Amino acid sequence: MKRIVVGPFNRVEGDLEVTLDVEGGVVRSARVCSPMYRGFEQILIGKKALDALTIVPRVCGICSVAQSAAAARALASAMQLRAPENGRLASDLVRATESAADHLTHFYLFFMPDFAREAYARRSWFAPVQARFQAMRGSAAAEALDARARLLDVMGLLAGKWPHTLALQPGGTSRAVHRHEKIQLLLALRAFRAFLEGKLFGDALERVAAIDDAAALAAWRDERPASASDFRAFLAVAEDLALERFGRAHDVFLSFGAYGPEGAPWLAPGVFDGALRPLEPATIREDVSHAWLADEGSRHPSRGVTRPAPDKADAYTWCKAPRLDGRVVEVGALARQVVDGHPLARDLVARGGGNVLSRVTGRLLELARMVPQMERWVTALAPGEPFCVTGGLPEDAMGMGLVEAARGGLGHWIEVRGGRIQGYQIIAPTTWNFSPRDAEGRPGPLEQALTGLPSGDDESAVLVQHVVRSFDPCMVCTVH
């Protein structure tokens, strides 16, 4: 048995270390370590409840408004507030903008550059892929960053700035939209659509969103050469490297549901394990048996505690291990699309479960579906009608805020006593995906996804990177 320590992983958000036990050219087991602890759940204790809105975005610079939204929703539930339609639409737009920017950043800056590495120099597709996607040098990064910066104009208009806004409030948003600004918002989305349709897909978003199974995806890919769009280039590489065979985890997918009116979100909530099941947040437990945290048993986050125990035996990460009704679950764009019932996502998962191909495709499919939806939300904004309502916070209250960040389900649980925060627990998407083993020894999703991978040559070393990045991890959120 040979032990390999891999890290630091760059082109993920934050720091990450993975330990692989290899025997006979195969990864036999993996341990995922989130090596940094800041203690936001401790920092929040004793603060006035509404201060959470300023503090929690700073948990994460890439999922900043998702953190804001979860806090706003947790406080809104404690205050029994409901945002007016405009506030809901503006908040959805801000969150969708962040998710779209993150999906773009992941594909162009984090994920694709690995195919431009020398390990693949002998592959037939290498030269054009290297010219397009190589880190720091490829032609795609500048174009994608420009498209991203232009998209973030939506943040300048609706949220003041990104990251770290205070515009998302329990009762709506702090920035009302004027009539002419609706046009500015549409123009920013049109510019983004032009990039997606011109470069990423080489096709209309609506056509991409209508691809309904793996065979239709292959047919779409073959309509034009791989050089015609960046998604086609990825699909060609994925076919050659058989990426759908790698990175499979437990194939239980969780989504809290996203966007749209409460009770009737645009993307449905639920759990998919071959069949769709209802979401039961009361069955969430966080296990800390393998984290450097004091172990007070497996707890629901509303009663959770976070106390560092850096010398604890058998621990190997700062990350807790959340489980849903005792099950290891995977979250992310693929999970959202599968739970929502998109036929392509369902078919990809039926064929090969969650894997490198299906996770990346799920993310780009979501982009194709989301931008037309955002255009409709802008159109629905009604200048002159209210964007924000206010209300009082009871001295003692509990609140829960479940949202979908770019990388999957994000939950905040707050307990307020005497107007101050008595308890605050966060379960971020990568907390689910990169969780360690639990008390029963069951590995987390990435740990499972790495097990069984080939090991030994240059290409298999890069394959580990593909599997890790297929989850689009955000390590600063993971531990917080």
Place this chain on the structure above:
Amino acid sequence: MVSEPSPAARLNVLWLQSGGCGGCSMSLLGSRTGDLLRTLADAGVDLLWHPTLSEQTGADAVEVWRACAEGRTRLDVLCLEGAVLRGPAGTGRFHMAAGTGEPMATWVSRLAARARRVVAIGTCATYGGMTSGGANPSDACGLQYDGDTPGGLLGAEWRDPDGLPVVNVAGCPPHPDWMVETLVALGLGTFGASDLDPLGRPRSYADQLVHHGCPRNEYYEFKASAHKPSDLGCLMENMGCKATQAHGDCNTRTWNGSGSCLRGGFACIDCTAPGFEEPGHPFAETPKLAGIPIALPIDMPKAWFVALAALSKSATPRRVRENAVADHERVPPGIRNSGRK
């Protein structure tokens, strides 16, 4: 026209992250100065390694750090994003740099000793920032400050080989231009001690107040104040806004196109200042004494502020008074008779 620097004059920049959120890098990537990578390259900046942008990972990345630490690669600028985590109990184990078995704080000390210049990116790396908030569970500090107190990881007396302290590009996050302009000025060799304010911040943005260029200025003039989120009025009296005391050019430069905190309808929390994370009052409420905000505009005598505020409140036009507590202009400005009729 700026001439291209010779290869020898190129600037080797190593960028590391520790106790922060990565938001400074995310802000940097939103730069609107054109092709960011080309902008930096054209100024002679070579990014040896950046966590978000570089190809090298794992052992290859560690080798880049090690070559700098051992002097095999010339290290011109060390950028640190995120606070230094000293805990638990001074061990630095709250952030063990992945793949190295050593605390990131150790790497930062080692590399700072080799660097020609050290740049702290964001308020966590400069002063401790939000990571040092509350009871500061990770014992976080900045490179040369621990909140308001000079010191931090490197110590108050630390100077680089040219005699400069740490360059503190403070902000939570910093505006992309603040980072780009600092790096480009370093690349062009035009950045010196006179470019730093007393807190080590680049004066290019720190010599201005966030209040400058605030589109709510008419409401400020008349003390026509917002009472709740989404109101158009001035955010100083009730909503916790510190723009009249905070250093930054947020409203003359603007963020993500047309934005800023104030333009987004929420308070400036003075995020470029040491200690902003613990204001001693709720972030979105203005502490007052006898109805007067405790923190007055910088450089303004209190008696004058109180007198002018009373006068301007009584002189507030109806338009300004009514619009201040609405989320859109209910009363448009009057139109002056041109006298041509």
